[in-house]
Amino acid sequence: MAPRPFITVLASWLLVLSLCATAAQAAGPNMAVVVGEESYRTLRIEVTGPIDPRTDAWEVWFANREFSRLDEAEFHSLVRRGDTSGLTRPAVGAAYDECRVDGDMAHRDEQGRPVISSQATRWSCDLTGMTPGQVQWIAVVPVDAAGTPLLDVNALQPVAGRTDVPDVRTPPPDSRPVTYALGAIVLSAIALLSFLRWQDAKRGRTRARLAHLYVAPGIIALAGLTFYPILYGIWLAFTDADQSHLGDTAFIGLQNFVEVFKTPGIWRVTAFTFIWSIANVTFHVLLGLVLALALNRPGLKGKTVYRTILLLPWAIPGYISVLAWNGMLQPDGLINGMLGTQIDFLADAGRARVVVILVNIWLGVPFMMASFSGALQALGKDMFEAAEVDGVSRWDQLIHLTLPNLKATMVPVSLLGFIWSFNAFNTIYLLSRGGPYVGFGEPGATDILVTYVFEVAFTYGHYGLAAAWSVLIFLMLVGFSWTYLRQTRATEAAA
């Protein structure tokens, strides 16, 4: 046998011992906290007694760097302590943050919070929803019935654990259903194309003999890899698929949709998404138009230089620009340096909302500018020369000639801009992660629908619920686009 397993065991023992040492200092004389099992998105904390008899609950706080005060950390969850009679124990794998007391599953109260029996001397909890690939620092703060912490919250000594350890490999999921479905779709696409080809042949359209062959690869790819996932997603919305049981999902009817509408903050996040999209598209169109008009002035010197620089936000990879803005907005970043202040722009809800919108406006203007520039160049010069001769003022030319002629570009481009802003995941995710924090399981202050759905799916692991959100978002977008196009068409008819 190679000596390696022995060394690993020894090393982990040493690690546990050293962590125990820190933990003993951390939790005061009464209690010890250790990080147990580490895995991909989950960390297990183990708390061993003796427990302060005044303890009514434990608050679990975490952060991705070492902290000593609570305001530097995020609240993760609450573990209650008390009488467990009359409460139920969930089955293994049925609840989040699975907690165990002396090896058994812990009881849960009516709200689903874990309750540790007053007699217990040791308990453990699996903290889910950690960002993978990081060192996470965790502190457990016992509080009494009045909510007063029983240890000094300004001198915390949290324990650390890594979240980049992969989960134990589960047996590969049964891939047959997906393979069969894909096969069936590919075969039916081929059948459909052959049928259309046969129809053409029957009608004697021989010139297009190869057309169906040419479009076949694209159509098959589209059917198999876009239409199939969409249908699959709609089906998922009616199932209980989540991180813990993949493969044996069950149909649960409209339960996910009910859950969506019970989400605290659903109206807030929807309202912010619309404010975000409308503010963005308005300023994109407005600024893009103004810049396009400015660059359209005949004989303007340095036009190429201006144009090239103004297109930069489009040319630079979006994630890089957003992260650069993130740096500039830090308390020691450029903006604060310019103003001579130390403001954390992303910490206050109202300010963070304004800031994320401003950054996204910065990102989107060049596309609109380029679209309008193209459209302006396509406008005939004669019209404007005629207007000039007739003594029409510049302003009237803009209102009565330029803008009506740009409408054909403006309608589709602004709809496209709306849809893009609606789905601008990167800006929010890389700037504020949806924060500032509002409540556990609730969308954050700057979350828009798509970033919240991402969180539901990939932080909490509720795939079915996320699919239900996606279906609703899609219906919202379709509804909005349809109304918008109908409205613009109506005004066109009236004009």
Add this chain to the structure above:
Amino acid sequence: MNQTVAQKSYVPAELLALRSWLPAAAAMNGLLFVGEALRASPGGMGLTATGLLLLLALRFTLPAQAGAGRLWALRLLAMALIAVGFGAFMLTDRTLYDVWSRAWLLGPGVLVLAWSFFAPVQAWSTGKGGPEAAEEGLARNRTRLPRLETRALHLFLLHAIAVIIVPVIWIADVAVSPGNILGGRIGDAFTLEHFRSVLGGSQFWIWTRNSLIIAIGTTLVGLALAVPAGYAYSRYDFAGRKGSMFAFLLVQMFPGIIILVPYFMVMKTLGLLNTSIGLIIVYSVTALPLCVWMLKGFFDTVPRALEEAALLDGCTQLEVFFRIVLPLSLPAVGMTALFSFIAAWNEFLLALVFNTSNDRYTLPVGLSSMIPANGQLWGDFAAASIVVSIPVVVLFMLFQRSLIQGLSAGSVKG
């Protein structure tokens, strides 16, 4: 008093310009007021607000018609504005930002004062000068007014490019500043340590290799699917043409998030997470609709006469496509390839979800992981982003016209 048409319509160009410039300067000071409010400096807020009100007052003191006088009031207000601007200037440090923000008070003040002593303006507002002066003035306005407008336009565009370019300069500065500090003056220190640590480590090259494999794979697969389809839509009329074109269009409108979860599940079931193939498949399919539309637009511009001649000469349809159409439209195909490459090179969300292990990261996910992870490696991030952006930005700028044209063919007309 009898006035000629010229006399009635003549207003000196300087005053015409000020009529729109003064409100613009006031609006600018409104913005600067937000900055003072963020500083929570009562002095700065007070002075900026006073300046704003003075600018508005100046706008309404401008003589509206010839002989209206009031130039003294105008000069008094302008001097007050200069005093306010100077006071504000003395109040704070003289950083570049402060100098610029005070210039928005001092500049308009000095300009109004100087122009109020300008002979034609004086003559016009005191009502002196007869029809000849008005004729002369109108002739002068014809060259003077466009020149003033151009200057204002340049000032506006300079502000616009400043907003665009400041983050770029800042990133470049962070990349060459020692340590991982964000603050400090721009250009105060120079070091290549970040470039050395990024380019010398293995991680960056692993991410680059992943991104290159995926982007090139996407381009090849995407073109193989899109070129024949684009050609067929451009040239042939066949059963199902309209329906399938509409299908492509419909997919383009779908927000990515809707298929994100099902894609993830399908890829997980097929065991394609943390592979290059999974991302190549998904990227080439998501870029497919736009590529098909772009290529159809390009093929539409290749004249058909050549193909018809070749067909008459006995070429088969396949030969026509490979020997005539494809070589002729190579630039267009290249443009579409560039588009798919850049799209795959920059994509973040799907890569974040699909490839979660560090050695499978693509550049976007890898670079962003430098920021929230331990220690916030701002310097290394900045150096890496410069290395990653330069090729893309250069390609984009070189081919911007054709790219934008192709994109608008795909997105707007569609």
